[in-house]
Amino acid sequence: MNRTRKRVSLKPVFVITILSILLMSGCRFTYSPPVRSSTFGAPGHLAGGEAEAGLGGSIYIPYKYVVRPGGNPSFAFGITDWFALDLGAEIATEAMMGFGGLRFTVMKPHDYRERFSLDIAFGGGGGAGGELCSNASNGYYDDNDDWMFPDWGGVPCPDDRLWDNVHWHERYAYGGYITAGMGWRIVRWVDVFLRPRVQLSKGVGVPLTTWANIQVGPHITPIESLEIHVSAGPSAYFNEYDYWFQLLIEFGLAYKFSTS
DSSP states (O other): OOOOOOOOOOHHHHHHHHHHHHHHSSSSOOBOOOSOSOOOOSSSOOOTTEEEEEEEEEEEESOTTSOOOEEEEEEEEEEETTEEEEEEEEEETTEEEEEEEEEEEEEOOBTTTBOEEEEEEEEEEEEEEOBSGGGOSSOEEOTTSOEEOGGGTSOOOGGGOOOOSOOGGGOEEEEEEEEEEEEEEEETTEEEEEEEEEEEEEETTEEEEEEEEEEEEEEEEEETTEEEEEEEEEEEEEOSSOEEEEEEEEEEEEEEEEOO
8 A cells, every 4th residue: 555655844843943033032132232233345355555435234134123223434444455454433223333453355356367355354442332131211020020121022131130220322332353254256346255253342231242143245346436235144142141143234335546
C-alpha cells in the first residue's frame, strides 16, 4: 500500500518566532545612544586633497517599537589617497552626539583593472541621549510592586529599575565605533558594498550598550562630484537590561570637491 507523506512547512514557525522576538524585546527601552547611525558607503571614493560634505540618515523597521530615525551631517577630508579624517554629528529624536574618526583605505577600485576595494574606519564621540525604562514618568506600581508603563502595554522595568528622572538631553553619553567596508565596482559609476559595524556607548544611569549591524547596498556616482548610497541589513543593540533587533535602512548623499 502506498502512503503519501505530508511535508510539514517550517515557514509559519519561522515567521512566528521572528515576530515574537521583535514584539517581545525592547518594549521598555533601555539603551545608550549610538555614536553614528549612517556610514559613508563604499570604500575608496575620497582621494588626497579632496573633501566631501555629506548628509546621511537611518530608518529602523518596524518603526513603532524601535529607536527613532536619525541623521548624520558629516564632513570628511582626504589627507592622502589612503588616509582621511571624518567629522560629524548624530541627531535623533532623543539623542545628539558629535563624533570624529579616521578612515584608512587599504584597496581602491580602478575601473576594470582592480574592482575590489577595502577600508577600515574607527572613531569616537560624545553628547547626550539614551533611555532608561523608556524615560517614562507616567508609570505606576502594580499589585506586585512592579513599576509599570501604561504607554507600553504595562511592561515592567527590567530588574525592578525605576526611571531616574533624567531626560535624554540631561543624559550625557560617550562611545566609539569601528567599521570595515568591502566594495566591488560593477561599472565605472556603480559599486556594491558590504559594511559591518560595531559600536559601544555609555550614558549616565544606563548600562554599556553594544550596537551591531551589517549593511549591503549600492554606491552610485552619477557625476564626479556627487556620491549617493543606500543600504539595508540586520541591526541590534543589547545591554544588561534590554535588547532589540530590527532592519536598518541607511542612505547618504555627499558633495565632493577639491581643496587644492
